[in-house]
Each structure stands twice: as C-alpha cells, then as structure tokens.
Amino acid sequence: MASKQPRRLAIESKGLSLWYGDFQALFDVDLKIREGKITSLIGPSGCGKSTFLRSINRINERHSYVRTEGTVEVFGEDVMGEDxxxxxxxxxxxxxxxxxxxxxxxxxxxxxxxxxxHTAAKPSRFERDNLIEESLKRVLLWDQVKDRLGDVATSLSLEEQQKLCIARLLPLKPSVLLMDEPCSALDPKATAAVEDLIWELRGEYSILIVTHNMAQARRASDECIFMLMGKVIEHTKTEDMFLTPENQATADYIEGRYG
Amino acid sequence: MSSSFSTTDLNVRNQRNERLFKLLFGLITATLILPVVIIIGTLIVKSEGTLTWAFFTEDPTNGMTEGGIFPALVGTLWLVAVALIASVPLGVAAAIYLSEYAKDNWLTRLINLAIINLAGVPSIVHALFGVGAFVLFFNFGTSILAASLTMAVMTLPVVIVSTRESLQAVPQSFREACWSMGATRWQTIWRIVLPNSISGILTGVILEVSRTVGETAPIMFTGAAFFLPFLPSSVFDQTMAMSLHLYVISTQVPHVPEGLPYGVALTLILIVMVLNSVSIAFRTYLRGKKKW
Incomplete structure (x- = not known):
C-alpha cells in the first residue's frame, strides 16, 4: 500500500510557469506535495493558486491561449509528457x-x-451496488441517500452534492485529489462536515486544497503553501506558518492585513 | 395632520405621470394584438362553410374553382418532411461543433458571421439559388427534393442558432465535471449535454416546421406546381403546396368563389398555430421538469 512509503512525493512541479495569453500567472513554481498529507494553498485572489491546481490535471488546457513551461510530476511521472x-x-x-x-x-x-x-465492460449488478455503497459510505453519505439512489443528484443539498462529488472520484482509485475551494459555496455547518470528511480521507489520499479560509487551512491541513502574484512565498508545516511565518508578506496575509 | 411621511405636490405629479405612461404603453401594446385578431376574424367570417371534411380530402376540380385542397395538403407534408430530414441533422451537427468543439478563433467567427448572413438572405434569393444549385446543377429538376433542399438551406440558420442556444444553456460546470473525470468531448455531449438540451432543440425544430409550412417563394421555381391532378410518388416528382395554391387561386385563376382562398388561408394559419402551440406547450412542460 502506498502509505507504507511515506517519503514519496505525490506532486512535484519544477520551474512551472504559465501564461494566459500575454499575462503570466505562474512564475517558476517549484513545489513538492507529500503523499498522504493534506496541503493547503493559500494566498489572495489572483495569486495563481487555482491556476497551479488546474495545471496538475491539465484542465487549464482547454483555453487555447494557455501556455506552460516547466514540468509537473504526479508520483514521479510527468503529466505533460509527449506520450x-x-x-x-x-x-x-x-x-x-x-x-x-x-x-x-x-x-x-x-x-x-x-x-x-474508464471501464470497457459493464460492471455486474453486484459490483455496481458494491462500488456505490462503498463510495457513499466513505464520504459519510450512504445513510442519507441509500433509499433514494435513483433520485436526481441535483436535488440534494449543497453539502450532500459536494460529498457526492468526492464519492464519484473514489471508484477511479485516484492517486491525488485536487480541491478548489471545496467549501466556499457551503454554509458553516456544511463546511465543517465536508472538512471533517476531507480530514477523514487523509492518509489514504494525497490532497491539495486551494482555500480562502485561513481558519480552514489552519485546522485542516498538514502543510501550507502561501502564494503571491504567481510565486511561492512560503511552504512549511501548517502550524509553523501560522505561528512563526518566515516571510513578512505571509505574516501580513494570515493576519488579515490584505487579501 | 402632516408628518414626515405625508404626500407632497411632487409625489402627486410623479404618480400622475406614472399612471399616464403605464396607460400609454399598455394601449400601444394592445394595438399589436389587433392585426392578429382582425386577420383571423376575417378569415373565419369569410371562409364560412368552406372548411368541410370534403375540403380536406378532395382534389380541386373545375379549374380549381371547386373541390378541396387534398393534393396541396399532402404536398406540403412532403415538402416539410424532406426539408426536415435534410436540415435537422446538418443543423444540429453544426451547432454541436460550434458550441462544443470549436475554439474561439477567426474561422469560428467567420462561420458565425456566415450563419447570421444566411439568416438575412431574402427568401426569393434563396429560391433563385435553389434553381441554380439543386434544379440545374445537381439536375434534380423541379421536384420535391429541389424545393425541400432550398427550404432546408433557408431554415438552416434557425436550426443552428436555436440548437446552439439550447446547448449553451447547459451549465458549463457539468462539462467541467465530466472533463475532470476524463470524459472526452463526445462522452460529455452524449451523456450529459444532449439529454439536457434535447427539449430546446426539439422546440427549435417545431418552430422551423411552422415556418417552412408557410414559405412560398423558395418553392415556386423549384418544385411546387400550379396544378397537378395526381399525388407525388417520390421526391423527384413535382407537387402542389398549400402556400402556392393560395397564391394561385387568389391571383391567377378567374371565377374562384370568395370563400375558397379564405378557407385555404385559414387552414394554413391553423397548421402554423397548432405547431407553435405544441412547441410552446412542450417547452413549458420540459422547463418544469428541469433538474437544476
């Protein structure tokens, strides 16, 4: 199992720069995201944290005016390689x-x-039921929805929908989960529930979360990365960042002086 | 007793203006209904007695001054059906390409410009194009095929635009969800986008049908006949059509009894109104079922 070799890197970017047309959104970003941990990406709006997240699964690419340099590796394999x-x-x-x-x-x-x-053969009834139950249980949603699995998912509450969005990734056995402000559309109670769930998935999955919520980054992540204007300013253990930030800009941001 | 919330002279004047303009715009709007009411009313009154069962099922007789409209009715069905078979697949495919695949570059902009211009071409110009392209160049002769293809080219922009709008109405977040799980464009379109836009697409198609029913210019040189004593047996035959029949008996044939053209006109309008109502009812029904 992956968790027995905790020294591996889930994500590693080397010299990653990205342009939207003429606008440079990322400058030479070198980051190492550790396996089985929760890492939060914080920084003011437009600092490039979502852009970074979105270049890991290359969902940025559908905009034809996006250009990148450098590499992104997921468990040692380049995601942008030729083949x-x-x-x-x-x-x-x-x-x-x-x-x-x-x-x-x-x-x-x-x-x-x-x-x-991603599966050529249609799963058997038994496989299907198992996968559905297992995935929904993993995200703590099974008890609420087990009697109405045929209902349209968009009729669920936002909290339940967000949990479902996590559940549907699990049958794919992903090695990395990217979360782009996963709680920002939720009320405080739902936020707490989804945060708990993310914490619950820690260890089994390597998770990178973009967040605007300082408190969330502080209580629900192992490591924290602060970005500003497309550059990485600081990357340390979460507790260190919030107690003794090395950089003045980091200190200003987490104390709410801008952003 | 006067308080700080009492009415002032200025308030009174503003309220009078408010009522005045509301009334004025209301009246202007009401006059828009007038032409519709007058047209339909006149048709109903003047066509009295002509709309019998025999009118719909018999051939025109006695130099088209008596009898029914059966061949024209059947001919219109042929024309509309063939036009649909040609324009819907093309239009929907083009709309899917433009909405789901095309990048925003000069070629796409050029195509969009072409579609807008195609929609603006007068129907008589389409008719002449149809003669040149389908009747002569492709050598279909004056036939249902040539007439329907001409109408298909004419209605293509309508189908493309309405389909594209229906596709665009599906939230982008659904597409992102699919792509982020590794779905290809086509898997996304087939499993999520089309099932959620089919209602809008069909509505557009029905509206297109109702428009095609009434067209006269594009078919009069390309396939619709003045008078034919038999029904078409294939798309290479000529045919009578409702719209042209109305034009012919109103202007070209002497001694037509007054009720006859009114009866044809009323039938034509009824077909269009029924189709439009179906389309509106359908849209309302499916909107009610919307899942997001």
Whole structure:
C-alpha cells in the first residue's frame, strides 16, 4: 500500500510557469506535495493558486491561449509528457470544484459516471451496488441517500452534492485529489462536515486544497503553501506558518492585513 | 395632520405621470394584438362553410374553382418532411461543433458571421439559388427534393442558432465535471449535454416546421406546381403546396368563389398555430421538469 512509503512525493512541479495569453500567472513554481498529507494553498485572489491546481490535471488546457513551461510530476511521472494520455491523467488526478457540480443524473449514476467512462465492460449488478455503497459510505453519505439512489443528484443539498462529488472520484482509485475551494459555496455547518470528511480521507489520499479560509487551512491541513502574484512565498508545516511565518508578506496575509 | 411621511405636490405629479405612461404603453401594446385578431376574424367570417371534411380530402376540380385542397395538403407534408430530414441533422451537427468543439478563433467567427448572413438572405434569393444549385446543377429538376433542399438551406440558420442556444444553456460546470473525470468531448455531449438540451432543440425544430409550412417563394421555381391532378410518388416528382395554391387561386385563376382562398388561408394559419402551440406547450412542460 502506498502509505507504507511515506517519503514519496505525490506532486512535484519544477520551474512551472504559465501564461494566459500575454499575462503570466505562474512564475517558476517549484513545489513538492507529500503523499498522504493534506496541503493547503493559500494566498489572495489572483495569486495563481487555482491556476497551479488546474495545471496538475491539465484542465487549464482547454483555453487555447494557455501556455506552460516547466514540468509537473504526479508520483514521479510527468503529466505533460509527449506520450501521456490526458484521459489517464484525469482519471488518476481527481478534482473537486468550488461549486458542487453533481451531474443531473441519478445519485447512483453520479457515483458510477467516472468509473464507467474508464471501464470497457459493464460492471455486474453486484459490483455496481458494491462500488456505490462503498463510495457513499466513505464520504459519510450512504445513510442519507441509500433509499433514494435513483433520485436526481441535483436535488440534494449543497453539502450532500459536494460529498457526492468526492464519492464519484473514489471508484477511479485516484492517486491525488485536487480541491478548489471545496467549501466556499457551503454554509458553516456544511463546511465543517465536508472538512471533517476531507480530514477523514487523509492518509489514504494525497490532497491539495486551494482555500480562502485561513481558519480552514489552519485546522485542516498538514502543510501550507502561501502564494503571491504567481510565486511561492512560503511552504512549511501548517502550524509553523501560522505561528512563526518566515516571510513578512505571509505574516501580513494570515493576519488579515490584505487579501 | 402632516408628518414626515405625508404626500407632497411632487409625489402627486410623479404618480400622475406614472399612471399616464403605464396607460400609454399598455394601449400601444394592445394595438399589436389587433392585426392578429382582425386577420383571423376575417378569415373565419369569410371562409364560412368552406372548411368541410370534403375540403380536406378532395382534389380541386373545375379549374380549381371547386373541390378541396387534398393534393396541396399532402404536398406540403412532403415538402416539410424532406426539408426536415435534410436540415435537422446538418443543423444540429453544426451547432454541436460550434458550441462544443470549436475554439474561439477567426474561422469560428467567420462561420458565425456566415450563419447570421444566411439568416438575412431574402427568401426569393434563396429560391433563385435553389434553381441554380439543386434544379440545374445537381439536375434534380423541379421536384420535391429541389424545393425541400432550398427550404432546408433557408431554415438552416434557425436550426443552428436555436440548437446552439439550447446547448449553451447547459451549465458549463457539468462539462467541467465530466472533463475532470476524463470524459472526452463526445462522452460529455452524449451523456450529459444532449439529454439536457434535447427539449430546446426539439422546440427549435417545431418552430422551423411552422415556418417552412408557410414559405412560398423558395418553392415556386423549384418544385411546387400550379396544378397537378395526381399525388407525388417520390421526391423527384413535382407537387402542389398549400402556400402556392393560395397564391394561385387568389391571383391567377378567374371565377374562384370568395370563400375558397379564405378557407385555404385559414387552414394554413391553423397548421402554423397548432405547431407553435405544441412547441410552446412542450417547452413549458420540459422547463418544469428541469433538474437544476
């Protein structure tokens, strides 16, 4: 099991620069994200944290005016290499979005959606039921929805939808989970619930979270990265960053002096 | 007793203006209904007695001054059906390409410009194009095929634009969700985008049908006949059509009893109104079922 070799790197970027047309959004970003940990990316709006996140599963690329330099590796393999199958990258690097985007199909079909995209043979009834139950249990949603798996997922509450969005990644056995402000559309109670869930997944999955919420970064991550204007300013253990930030800009930001 | 919330002279004047403008705009709007009411009313009154069962099922007789409209009715069905078979697949495919695949570059902008211009071409110009392209160049002769293809080219922009709008109405976040799990464009379109936009696409198609029913110019040189004593047996035959039949008996044939053209016109309008109502009812129904 992966967790027995904790020294591996889940994500490593080397000299990553990215341009949207003429605008440079990332400057020479070198980052090492550790396996089995939760790492938060913080920084003011427009600092490049979402851009960085979105270049790991290459979802940035659909904009034809995006250009990148440098490399991003997931468990030692370059995601942008010549013979890399983009669909395989997306399969192994799961993503959770800011606004829950459960698909307008049944709850069960949502859980199976990704799995079926990547599986040639139709799963047996037994396999299917098992996967659905296992995934929904893992995200603490099974008890609420087990009697209405056929209901349209978009009728769920936002909290339930966001959990479902995490659940549907699990049958794909992703090696990395990327989360782009996963709680910012949720109320405080739902935020706490989803945060607990993310903490629960720690260890089994390597998770990189973009967040605007300092308190969330502080209580729900192992390591913290502070970015500013497309550059990495500081990357340390979370407790160190919030107690003794090395950089003045970091200190100003986490104390709420800007952002 | 005067308080700080009492009405002032200025308030009174503003309220009078408010009522005045509301009334004025209301009246202007109401006059828009007038033409519709007058047209339909006149048709109903003047066509009295002509709309019998026999009117719909019999051939025109006695130099088209008596009898029914059966061949024209059947001919219109042929024309609309063939036009649909040609324009819907093309239009929907083009709309899917433009909405889901095309990048925003000069070529896409050029295509969009072409579509807008195609929509602006007068129908008589389409008719002449149809003669040149389908009747002569492709050598289909004056036939249902040539007439329907001409109408298909004419209605293509409508289908493309309405389909593209229906596709664009599907939230982008659904596409992102699919792509982020490794779905290809086509998997995303087939599993999520199309099932959620099919209602809008069909509505556009029905509206296109209702428009095609009434067109006269594009078919009069390309396939619609003045008078034919038999029904078409294939798309290479000529045919009578409702719209041209109305034009012919109103202006070209002497001694037509007054009720007859009114009856044809009323039938034509009824077909269009029924189709539009179906389309509106359908849209309302599916909107109610929307899942997000």
């Amino acid at each position: 890399v199958e983009l669909v395989q990258v997306r399969r192994q690097v799961g993503m959770v979005f800011q606004r829950p985007n459960a698909l307008p199909i049944s709850i069960a079909d949502n859980v199976m959606f990704g799995y079926e995209l």
